[in-house]
Amino acid sequence: MGGHLNTNHLMFLGQGALWTIGLSMIALIGGGIVGFVIALARISPLKSVRLASAVYVQLVQGTPLLVILFLGYFGLAAIGLQVSPLAAAGASLTLYVAAYLGEIWRGCIESVPKPQWEAAEGLALSRTQRMMKVILPQAIRIATPPTVGFMVQIIKNTSLASVVGFVELMRSGQIVNNSLFEPFAIYAIIAVVYFAMCYPLSLFSQRLERRMGRGRSNLAPA
Amino acid sequence: MQQNPSPSEPIVSLRDVQKSFGPLRVLDGVSFAVERGEVLALIGRSGSGKSTALRCIDRFEKVDGGEIVVCGHRVDRPDVDLRALRQDVGIVFQSYNLFPHLTIEQNITLAPCAVKGMAASQARDLARKVLAQVGLEEKLHAYPEQLSGGQQQRAAIARSLAMQPKVMLFDEVTSALDPELTAEVLKVIEQLAADGMTMVMVTHEMGFAKGIADRIVFMHRGKVHETGPASILTSPTTPELMQFVGTGNLKS
Numbered sequence: 001m002g003g004h005l006n007t008n009h010l011m012f013l014g015q016g017a018l019w020t021i022g023l024s025m026i027a028l029i030g031g032g033i034v035g036f037v038i039a040l041a042r043i044s045p046l047k048s049v050r051l052a053s054a055v056y057v058q059l060v061q062g063t064p065l066l067v068i069l070f071l072g073y074f075g076l077a078a079i080g081l082q083v084s085p086l087a088a089a090g091a092s093l094t095l096y097v098a099a100y101l102g103e104i105w106r107g108c109i110e111s112v113p114k115p116q117w118e119a120a121e122g123l124a125l126s127r128t129q130r131m132m133k134v135i136l137p138q139a140i141r142i143a144t145p146p147t148v149g150f151m152v153q154i155i156k157n158t159s160l161a162s163v164v165g166f167v168e169l170m171r172s173g174q175i176v177n178n179s180l181f182e183p184f185a186i187y188a189i190i191a192v193v194y195f196a197m198c199y200p201l202s203l204f205s206q207r208l209e210r211r212m213g214r215g216r217s218n219l220a221p222a
Numbered sequence: 223m224q225q226n227p228s229p230s231e232p233i234v235s236l237r238d239v240q241k242s243f244g245p246l247r248v249l250d251g252v253s254f255a256v257e258r259g260e261v262l263a264l265i266g267r268s269g270s271g272k273s274t275a276l277r278c279i280d281r282f283e284k285v286d287g288g289e290i291v292v293c294g295h296r297v298d299r300p301d302v303d304l305r306a307l308r309q310d311v312g313i314v315f316q317s318y319n320l321f322p323h324l325t326i327e328q329n330i331t332l333a334p335c336a337v338k339g340m341a342a343s344q345a346r347d348l349a350r351k352v353l354a355q356v357g358l359e360e361k362l363h364a365y366p367e368q369l370s371g372g373q374q375q376r377a378a379i380a381r382s383l384a385m386q387p388k389v390m391l392f393d394e395v396t397s398a399l400d401p402e403l404t405a406e407v408l409k410v411i412e413q414l415a416a417d418g419m420t421m422v423m424v425t426h427e428m429g430f431a432k433g434i435a436d437r438i439v440f441m442h443r444g445k446v447h448e449t450g451p452a453s454i455l456t457s458p459t460t461p462e463l464m465q466f467v468g469t470g471n472l473k474s
Binding site: 115116118119120121122123124125126129133134137138141 | 282305308315317321337381385
């Protein structure tokens with residue numbers, strides 16, 4: 001117990017911060033891939049596919065991330081599967097992020113005006129061609145600001161991975177505090193680091209949104 | 223234009239077509255036919271069913287009953303080959319619906335390349351040709367948002383022409399335009415008619431319909447109320463058309 005905050009502690013916190021970024025990237029990429037599939041499944045012409053994806057989204061959105069993390073780590077261990085904290089946290093966050101990004105992106109795809117679908121249909125494009133060449137390029141533009149905004153949520157939510165023993169920023173703060181016992185100072189540092197990661201993204205998202213707002217008025221004819 | 227030598231077969235024919243939206247009966251036994259090279263104008267009040275009738279031809283609406291044959295496709299049947307149908311039918315909408323993320327050239331070449339497998343260089347030549355037809359060659363590399371409404375609509379017509387349809391459908395294509403821009407679009411359509419394109423158009427431009435249409439179909443409450451050559455606009459026989467033509471003239 002005791003002692004002062006030294007370079008080693010800061011190095012340790014820095015390493016934790018890097019893992020926070022790493023876990024966020026895993027969640028964004030994994031959740032992005034699965035979320036894209038979810039978004040397409042939610043607007044599938046097949047009712048069973050729509051239903052299954054809607055149930056998935058509702059289940060995940062109705063469950064606290066903390067519970068999903070516990071299920072991923074202890075649940076799998078209970079049935080005999082030993083997973084590392086990183087794998088458990090990565091997989092849990094992927095499932096969680098996919099449910100939200102899937103819904104955000106579904107909304108973006110559906111907000112491309114319906115006449116665009118009809119115009120593409122009238123030109124005899126197949127459903128896949130309509131999606132790939134007409135709808136998605138426009139939906140991606142619409143999706144960029146909310147997706148960047150959601151990355152802020154992902155970064156903050158990775159702090160929950162500390163409960164399964166994954167040493168990211170939050171967990172490294174706890175560990176440093178266990179030896180120094182200066183909770184206020186240490187968690188203040190942690191808070192500042194989270195803020196430094198999230199605030200630029202928030203600003204960027206807002207700027208994208210403003211730029212889009214200007215662009216869209218030109219886009220929509222009469 | 224090369225087409226099968228069956229001059230007696232109409233390009234578009236509707237027989238006793240029924241269509242309801244919920245409890246609302248929009249089409250109540252509509253029948254008409256369009257011969258090759260003919261220009262047919264569908265007129266009527268808002269809610270008379272004229273736009274729905276047009277959209278049924280390209281199967282943007284499914285009919286509840288009756289028979290629709292378009293270029294040999296049985297459009298009323300559930301197993302109709304939609305992509306084959308839509309290669310034969312071109313449609314132009316009121317709101318242009320150009321793809322905003324593509325240049326005018328890309329808007330035009332997209333379908334010929336994706337649907338017909340046309341080579342990119344050939345498609346670009348085609349884009350130049352159809353844009354010349356609508357007088358917009360210089361806008362090849364512009365984006366839709368950089369064009370006026372009239373220019374966008376002419377580009378949309380060019381995009382449709384690039385698929386070399388056998389019949390063109392126009393759904394109130396000048397309703398979003400002011401009179402000056404309307405005139406430039408109508409001029410393009412007139413030229414298409416002069417070139418022998420088969421066309422079905424829903425329009426509020428009575429003067430235009432009178433000048434260009436071989437036949438007028440006046441719809442009223444989901445039925446074909448009166449039909450005949452353009453002269454029925456000047457000497458209508460039913461009181462409803464008489465009243466409509468009166469109000470129609472006031473509008474322009």
